[in-house]
Amino acid sequence: MIRLTNVSFRHHDAIAHADHALQHLNVTVPQGGFRWLIGPSGAGKSSFLRLLNLSARPTGGMLEILGVDTQTAKRRQLTLLRRRIGMIHQDFRLLPELDALDNIALPLRLHGQTAREARREAQAILGWLELRDRADAFPAQLSGGEQQRIAIGRALIGRPDLLLADEPTNALAEPQARRLLDLFQTLSRRGVTVIVATHNENLLRAYPNAAIALENGRLAELPEMARA
Numbered sequence: 001m002i003r004l005t006n007v008s009f010r011h012h013d014a015i016a017h018a019d020h021a022l023q024h025l026n027v028t029v030p031q032g033g034f035r036w037l038i039g040p041s042g043a044g045k046s047s048f049l050r051l052l053n054l055s056a057r058p059t060g061g062m063l064e065i066l067g068v069d070t071q072t073a074k075r076r077q078l079t080l081l082r083r084r085i086g087m088i089h090q091d092f093r094l095l096p097e098l099d100a101l102d103n104i105a106l107p108l109r110l111h112g113q114t115a116r117e118a119r120r121e122a123q124a125i126l127g128w129l130e131l132r133d134r135a136d137a138f139p140a141q142l143s144g145g146e147q148q149r150i151a152i153g154r155a156l157i158g159r160p161d162l163l164l165a166d167e168p169t170n171a172l173a174e175p176q177a178r179r180l181l182d183l184f185q186t187l188s189r190r191g192v193t194v195i196v197a198t199h200n201e202n203l204l205r206a207y208p209n210a211a212i213a214l215e216n217g218r219l220a221e222l223p224e225m226a227r228a
């Protein structure tokens with residue numbers, strides 16, 4: 001369960017003091033829920049995902065993630081919570097000095113698994129991503145779509161309970177995008193909470209899940225297309 005109660009967020013370096021990226025949001029997503037996150041550029045979608053990803057803290061309100069009250073949680077609880085969250089960043093954020101296999105394996109290494117175990121699981125994911133022959137390639141040697149698929153693999157390898165994705169299909173061809181969305185749907189049916197920011201109207205139509213619509217940092221009326 002994800003629960004935002006009156007959550008506001010202001011970037012440290014926001015220009016005007018009153019400039020809030022998110023304002024007074026009340027949102028609940030049950031465990032296993034799939035939500036699109038939609039809204040025009042600058043509406044606050046990435047800021048919203050940063051809060052859920054625990055890379056930023058709300059400046060007001062209460063944020064509960066997977067049953068943990070993030071304001072009162074101890075550091076150790078937050079560390080454990082982070083391991084249950086998978087994030088696909090819009091700009092991929094691969095480590096340039098690691099090859100494709102080790103980028104995917106990284107979360108398991110950070111969680112203390114041996115290189116051998118982590119690489120074995122990463123190999124299986126590379127197979128699903130149809131990138132087995134690119135295991136040794138470094139990010140700079142990969143196409144945008146290949147980098148995005150590696151970023152997807154890295155988010156999935158830790159078997160997250162909460163999967164967050166910022167425009168995860170923007171570098172993918174349509175069949176790959178649909179395959180990814182089919183996987184997201186399957187994961188959601190198995191109890192993973194999935195939140196996906198997108199501008200891709202074809203996908204919104206093809207996968208009519210409920211949506212969280214933002215506009216100027218506030219919840220907005222849902223456009224017809226996104227009502228589920």
Ligand SMILES: Nc1ncnc2c1ncn2[C@@H]1O[C@H](COP(=O)(O)OP(=O)(O)OP(=O)(O)O)[C@@H](O)[C@H]1O
Nearest residue numbers: 011013014021039040041042043044045046047048
């Ligand atoms: N690091 C930052 N410092 C200051 N303000 C920021 C920062 N990042 C975003 N903002 C501001 O916060 C607001 C919300 O931006 P955000 O990136 O969350 O929107 P978005 O919906 O993800 O946009 P896009 O679809 O273009 O990615 C905007 O007004 C933006 O200018």
